Amino acid sequence: xxxxxxxxxxxxxxxxxxxxxxxxxxxxxxxxxxxxxxxxxxxxxxxxxxxxxxxxxxxxxxxxxxxxxxxxxxxxxxxxxxxxxxxxxxxxxxxxxxxxxxxxxxxxxxxxxxxxxxxxxxxxxxxxxxxxxxxxxxxxxxxxxxxxxxxxxxxxxxxxxxxxxxxxxxxxxxxxxxxxxxxxxxxxxxxxxxxxxxxxxxxxxxxxxxxxxxxxxxxxxxxxxxxxxxxxxxxxxxxxxxxxxxxxxxxxxxxxxxxxxxxxxxxxxxxxxxxxxxxxxxxxxxxxxxxxxxxxxxxxxxxxxxxxxxxxxxxxxxxxxxxxxxxxxxxxxxxxxxxxxxxxxxxxxxxxxxxxxxxxxxxxxxx
Numbered sequence: 001x002x003x004x005x006x007x008x009x010x011x012x013x014x015x016x017x018x019x020x021x022x023x024x025x026x027x028x029x030x031x032x033x034x035x036x037x038x039x040x041x042x043x044x045x046x047x048x049x050x051x052x053x054x055x056x057x058x059x060x061x062x063x064x065x066x067x068x069x070x071x072x073x074x075x076x077x078x079x080x081x082x083x084x085x086x087x088x089x090x091x092x093x094x095x096x097x098x099x100x101x102x103x104x105x106x107x108x109x110x111x112x113x114x115x116x117x118x119x120x121x122x123x124x125x126x127x128x129x130x131x132x133x134x135x136x137x138x139x140x141x142x143x144x145x146x147x148x149x150x151x152x153x154x155x156x157x158x159x160x161x162x163x164x165x166x167x168x169x170x171x172x173x174x175x176x177x178x179x180x181x182x183x184x185x186x187x188x189x190x191x192x193x194x195x196x197x198x199x200x201x202x203x204x205x206x207x208x209x210x211x212x213x214x215x216x217x218x219x220x221x222x223x224x225x226x227x228x229x230x231x232x233x234x235x236x237x238x239x240x241x242x243x244x245x246x247x248x249x250x251x252x253x254x255x256x257x258x259x260x261x262x263x264x265x266x267x268x269x270x271x272x273x274x275x276x277x278x279x280x281x282x283x284x285x286x287x288x289x290x291x292x293x294x295x296x297x298x299x300x301x302x303x304x305x306x307x308x309x310x311x312x313x314x315x316x317x318x319x320x321x322x323x324x325x326x327x328x329x330x331x332x333x334x335x336x337x338x339x340x341x342x343x344x345x346x347x348x349x350x351x352x353x354x355x356x357x358x359x360x361x362x363x364x365x366x367x
Contacts (some may be wrong), residue, residue, distance in 0.1 A: 003164035005044045005125070006243060008034065009220075012054040013063040014082075014236040015183070021058040022051065027086050030168075030236060037243040039301050044125045044159055044191035045243075048133045049087070057081030080134065087132055099129040102136035103152070105269040114159070114262035121160050123209075130332035136318045141206035146206075150220035151268065158264050160225045165224045165231045166242045167217050172235040173249035174199070174218065190252045193222070221252040223268055226257030264361040266323055274303015274330055276356070283315045286322055287364055292355035293324065294342065295336040305330045313357065324357035 010030060038045050053065060053072055056079025066072055080102075088098045091322065101121060103325055124131045135149060147260055150167060157165040176199055177184035201214045221231040225253045232242045232247025241248040278286065282297025293313060305311055306329045313322040328336070334346055345353035 002245065003162075004042065005160060005162045006037075006164045006166060006240070007046045007048060007153055007157040007162045008048065008161065008166045008168065008243070009048040009149060010236060011170070012050040013170045013232055013343070014168055015049070015051040016054045022055045022082060022086055024086065024090075026236075028090050030239065031087065031090040031093075031126075033239045033243065034090060035096055036240070038091055039094070043243070046121065046125070046131045046133060046162070047087075048149055048156055049083065050134070050149045052053055052076045052080040052083050053146055053237075055082045055086075068101055079131070079224050083131060083134075091130060096310050097129045098133050099124040101131050101133045103133060103156075104136045105265070114265065118159055121156075125160075147217045148220075150216040151223065153296070154220040154224040154227075154229075154231075155265055155269055157224050157229050159262075161258070164315060166239065167231060167233045167240075168236040169214075169217060169233065170235060170237055172238060173233055174201075174214065187248070187250050190221070190225075190250060191253055205251075223264070225252045225254050226256040227264055228254045228256050230254050231367075266310060266325070266361070267363045267365070269349070270323065271324060272303075272312040273305035273309040274326075275303070275312040275314050275317060276301055276326075276333075278321070280316065283321055286313060286362065290359055291357040293332070293357040293362070295356055296338055296340050298333070298337050298356060301330055301333045301337070303330055311357070313362075320365050322357075326357055326360035328356060335344060 010205055015026055034045055034047065035092045036042050053075045057063070057065065058075065058353070059078050059082070060075055062071070062075060066075065066154060084098065084100050091098050099122070103117060114126070121131050121133075124239065126153075133152070135152055153165060153167065156162075167330030171179055173186040173188075173189070175184045175186050176195065179186075187196065187199070196218065201218055208276075217233055219311060224231050230250040230251050233252070235243050238248045261331065276293070276298050278293070278297050278302040279299050282293060285291040285297065286293055305326060307327055309326055310360060311318050311326045315319050336356075341355075
């Protein structure tokens with residue numbers, strides 16, 4: 001596989017000791033592989049690295065990843081500096097400069113923020129730096145979290161228009177059962193969801209330092225593949241083979257077409273702050289004709305949101321049909337419902353002659 005721009009994601013369990021601190025030898029081993037892969041100048045690598053919270057556990061006297069958000073954020077604050085310092089020192093052995101990029105979902109579903117995130121990452125690569133991306137755990141609230149770095153990696157691969165996504169785990173691929181049990185087989189290729197419909201995928205890892213597991217990796221692979229990006233899922237120890245295009249792990253073939261828009265982020269990385277109930281005509285206009293959502297087609301408003309927030313668009317039966325960025329605050333909308341934009345502009349002023357959700361800020365949901 002001839003991939004020039006590659007996003008590599010590594011999980012906490014591949015970087016840390018059992019006690020939760022960073023394992024310098026493991027970090028150095030990964031850096032050796034990444035630096036070698038890009039040394040000829042033919043490959044650009046973006047690293048999505050977990051490990052900030054895990055790295056902060058031991059220095060703060062925590063034995064396991066805390067469940068409450070405040071202590072997770074404290075651990076991330078301490079650990080993020082340690083993590084980037086470790087990468088900076090390790091890559092310096094090869095004369096490679098590291099650039100830290102911390103993202104929240106807010107940075108990427110809004111149009112201007114999305115463009116800026118792309119420009120930053122693209123410029124770092126153009127200047128020969130290696131971006132190290134993580135979720136901004138120190139400030140992200142539950143409402144604006146990606147939830148796991150596997151999904152973040154899939155979305156970053158889409159953002160930077162990567163040719164390949166490599167998900168590194170402590171397991172060397174996707175198996176048709178529990179890999180610790182005899183008789184299970186590694187699945188070498190996945191060409192579509194039907195290839196793994198029979199597979200029972202386990203839950204999060206046992207080490208207690210990460211949030212991911214095979215479930216999040218397969219979901220991330222599905223997101224990336226649907227966006228036209230092939231994915232290799234393998235173990236950190238086989239990273240060199242994955243980056244060189246040699247057969248390893250499980251290859252998820254691209255199932256969709258590549259696009260450069262941010263609607264994938266809106267669909268997979270945003271949390272609706274409320275929802276709008278549409279009448280039947282508006283549902284058809286949005287889903288079949290690709291129209292914007294106008295006030296006349298809204299039957300009800302629920303939730304507490306402000307202009308620019310993501311909201312869910314629902315049919316009268318409660319079915320979610322789309323998600324979009326709303327142009328009005330929740331408290332403004334009740335007086336607008338069922339009325340034409342022309343009538344609203346005449347009565348309330350030209351600022352009200354606009355869509356509630358513009359078609360460019362709207363993504364249809366599956367099924």
